[in-house]
Amino acid sequence: MSAFRAPSRRPRAALVRTSRRRPRFAFAAAAVLVAGSTALAGCAPASSSGSGGSNAGPITIGMSLPLTGPAADVAKAGYQGYELWASQVNASGGLLGRQVKLDVLDDGMDPNQTTTDYTRLISQDHVGLLLGTFSSLLNAPASAVAARNQMLYVEPSGGATSLFQRGFTDLFFAQPGTTASLPNQFLAWFSSLPADQRPKTAAYLTQDDPSASPAISVFVSKLQALGVTTVYNQTYDPSTSNFDSIAAAVVHAQPQMIIQGSVTDDGAQFARSLEKLNYSPKILFQTNSPTDATYPSAIGTTDTDGVFTAEAWSAAAKYPGNAAFVTAYSNKFGTAPTEDAANSYTAGQVLEAAVKAVGKLDQKALAAWLHTHSVDTIVGPLTWDSTGDPQGSLMLAQWQNGTLQVIDPQTAATTKTVVFPKPAWKS
Template sequence: MPGFGRSGRRRTAMISTATAALLVATACSGPAADGGGSIKVGASLPLSGPVADASKPAYEGYKVWLDEVNKDGGLLGRQVELKVLDDGFDQNTVVTNYNRLISQERVDLLLGTFSSKLNLPASAVAERNKMLYVEPSGGASEIFTRGYDYLFFAQPSTSVDLPEQFLAWLTALPADQRPRTAAYPTQDDPNTDVVVEEFRKELTKLGVKSVYSEKYAPETVNFDSIAGAVARAEPDLVIHGAVGTGDGAGFVKGLQKQRFSPEILFQTNSPSVTGSYPRAIGAKNTEGIFTTAAWSPKAGYPGNAEFVEKYTAAYGAAPSDDAANAYTAGQVLEAAVKAVGSLDQDKLADWLHSHTVQTIVGPLEWDERGVPNGDMLLAQWQGGEFQIIAPESQKTVDSVVNPKPEWS
């Protein structure tokens, strides 16, 4: 895969006056090999606000990676320190946070934040400062259309490819078993907007009629009116663009109040938060719900079983997709630093553009936009377990629950 230079590329600057508190996950000093002291890695995460439940596992994934790196001797012979700022799921604050990490905290390396909404402006700060930016989530297409050189996505694929496996399953059904109508409620977010629009476009081609399509604000907490409108439309299929457990579970609870259970329910993101999601809607009510995941705890990729074991030992529960994605971002950063042998940001970016990195989500390689070339996984809750049903090489069960049972 050819390398890509940085001449003539557009830089984007974003400024803000918001503030946030600094959190230090681990601070360890060790023998200096390339400048002395510890290597500082900075990140911002929405540890408070509407998606904090999904962001917390990401923070824990970063910390599992950090602990592993430091136990293995650190990077460049130096221990690694992780500095995390809370952005509260606010775009202005995330910009301030990354500016602070770079200019005041003087971090050596960056890791990305959570969601397309935040990674869109945060990556612009990194690009302006010519710093490598490896993001664990945020697959909206617009993030990768700006000609950035230092941006890399640490999942197998981006949002535009997310519906692929589900649509393949749906298309394979006999014509008389496919849904005839669909509803598309979605949070107003760059990532979910892309996913839901792609779903709607492809399902329309299959002859599925749209009977409801509305966006709601990220701060929405009461989903009764939205669920009521969906229930009145009586769709066979509901594609819900959820960002976290808050809106994912809130919408399901709204449907339960309406006593409306669609035959097929697909939600983005929230069902993969395997700890809080079943608690929020009731474990039995997860049965048959579809989602897409970047990672499987049962995948046989090198280091995956060890990651699951270490995370479970540290936090008392199995890791979620968000935890694994954050750990993967750390793996990508680590691989580049070790291969290059320095913290030179240009060399790190050039190396990633021209090499493959082995991770717990599989081998990752990127094009000139920082977009990986891989496949997402189609998942479904079955019998209280989060199962992978496609692709064939990664499936953990042979059966598919269809139609979805009524709510318990």
């Protein structure tokens, strides 16, 4: 699942028009295409053919991404994952014998603008297909627009359980698991420990976030069922930047295990506060933050040792096509792919598999095919229930000697070693 990160410079692109004062970008795998006027048409159901223009022309795939604002880094890497997928599709002959064009709007991380953008893509631009944006915050309104227009919607992130409780039949999450299943691999490992070695007390803290908070609730209930006593439980505001007082309260409770629902650099900030107090629990699990490339430098590489997290994708996982994806992305963009880039690439793979299998842009047929078939991707085979909730779980990972290693599942594991208990802080 994707996390928000600090703003970055605007992604490279050609400005071609605006949407409510935010820049619009039209990307093609081979060239930038200029679009037309800015009027917003009414919302009407898409036709089953969804051609996105002449059948002889390109298939236009629409999306709205937070290319500016607080999630710009996520969007940049995510767009590059989409761009790599599109370029590879086009190099191999396109979809249904037609090239694909990515038609992208910038929502600036504004859910209202996301609604406007996806409405515009469908009713004004008449895109043939849709791909999702980032975070549950944005994917919730975007997928609702897609559902009203009876269009397939494959999202690269946005694993809040609530997204899959709205009765939508055309929404699909392109990760192995959602918020509800995020703790599964950790809980399986924890349960495998001899009873006398398991931590008996736990502290929980989480950012008030639609993905992080529900995941921590699952941890609390399932660990309590395993006999772990809760000694601290707090939800903090997303604007929290200083965790010294929260860390002091946690330390006062003396938990043997700490579980944090972190979203961005709040995980590193809290870890630094624990370092100041020289308090190291037997187990420290943080969502999202430890998968960020800046995490080791933020808390000190030696102090990452033993920190657990969950991730949807690993560069070292042995799933078919994953190594080729890492190489292709690195060659194209001059940097290693992030999880956000991989999630977008995976969403493209899911969409591609459905279109090729169905043989036409029939939105209902595409969704029906995905509900009844497995798709091989760089994060492993994906299947979905009737709500689009993937029937798997995220990987359990742990920082070991400066490298984020996959512990479970065994099909993706990069090590057989688990660091337990967590070593003392070194800095």
